[in-house]
Amino acid sequence: MGKFIGIFACLLIVSLDIIAGVLGIRAEAAQNEEKHLRLWIFECKEPSHDAYVLGLAAASILGIAHVLANLLGGCSACTQEEIHKASPTKQLSMACLVFTWIILAVGMSMLVIGIISNHKSRASCGFTHHHFLSIGGILCMVHAMFAVAYYVTSTSALD
Template structure:
């Protein structure tokens, strides 16, 4: 029964991250549909409400997937001394945990930059902000890989 729950948890995490990735990429497509005027590195564009909502949904799903992966994976090694004495499986688990946090930080940051650039009050000119939403969407999918790897290595090393 425990393995079946583990498979279900992994599928839920992957589904949340993949849906977030698809929403991020769709948000980029919606942003590109808006009118914009570009002169070298400066760009004037209208914000896209659809891109704003899709990006917000993608960021929310990424956050939920990350919280779920951390809750079910747990943390059994928390000090440097314990980490050095831990088995290779636990060390791999900690490496995957650190990578999920890094991917979350970069992915969430790029999604938030894309969301802010599509906020209604941001109809202004400035430097170009291309592909932040799609990069965030791709990082959501990468987050799924490392979250599942973290969950698998964390639960396989439990007694």
């Protein structure tokens, strides 16, 4: 029964992250469909409501996947001394946890920048801001790999 729950948890985390990634990439596509005028490195463009909604959904689902991975994997904060004395599996688990937080921070930042640039009240002119939503979407998928690695190593460290 425990293995079934573990497989289900991994599939759920991966599914959520892939859905968030696809939504981020689709938000980028919706943003690119809007009219824009470009002169060298300056660009004026209309905000896209579809890109705004898809980006917001991607950021929300990424957050849910991260919380779920941390809750299921167990959050075991250790001191520096305990980490050095821990088994290699426990150290790998902590490294995966750190990477998931870093990827979450960067991916969420990219998605939020894309969301803000597509807010209804922002018809912006300025430097080009390309691919924030698609980069955030790709990082959602990278988050899936490290979140599953964290879950697997943290639960195997408990055994």
